[in-house]
């Protein structure tokens with residue numbers, strides 16, 4: 001049985017003092033969770049969050065990284081730097097980065113490889129636009145993105161990759177894919193992984209859903225056959241609301 005993995009993506013929100021207060025409030029609410037609980041926070045909050053989440057079941061992730069280890073890349077942060085301060089997870093290829101910062105399937109692939117070289121667990125985002133969905137291309141888009149993202153990885157690495165299926169039209173819009181739709185898209189991704197890496201890998205890889213997940217729809221989404229948890233944006237900014245999502249099965 002695959003474990004549920006529920007990650008908050010704070011995006012560009014929360015000052016360090018707010019982050020510390022959040023973790024102090026949130027920790028007792030989720031301490032008995034059977035799911036893996038991750039907070040992906042801005043770079044400036046990472047170290048504070050890591051220190052404050054020590055000896056708890058909350059894991060800390062970044063929201064992006066550069067693929068090089070170091071060098072003349074002004075303003076960038078490498079996987080090696082993240083690892084050095086105790087980061088465990090990193091979101092790679094979020095649609096906002098693909099859309100606003102020219103992230104491509106190729107750079108996503110390089111970043112995932114670099115994440116593994118630095119012993120970080122990547123949370124890799126794929127998802128279709130509304131236009132692509134309406135023209136019936138969803139499955140083709142998301143399976144191609146998955147294939148290109150994972151190109152050249154070993155079976156073991158793919159098993160340790162978390163994929164987040166995030167339909168772009170559902171992000172921050174209040175529109176959620178129906179649980180059936182989301183589950184079918186995730187099945188298509190799992191099937192693509194099976195074709196390339198075999199059943200052992202496809203049955204073990206964690207595939208999350210993201211896009212307007214909230215406490216009122218988490219249970220319906222997370223109890224389908226193939227959705228292994230969620231990547232949660234807006235609803236992860238409030239500890240009470242996010243704890244209800246983490247504790248969806250109570």
Ligand code: 13P
Nearest residue numbers: 009171172211212233234
């Ligand atoms: P929302 O939950 O705010 O729709 O954002 C989803 C997302 O982009 C998580 O990475």
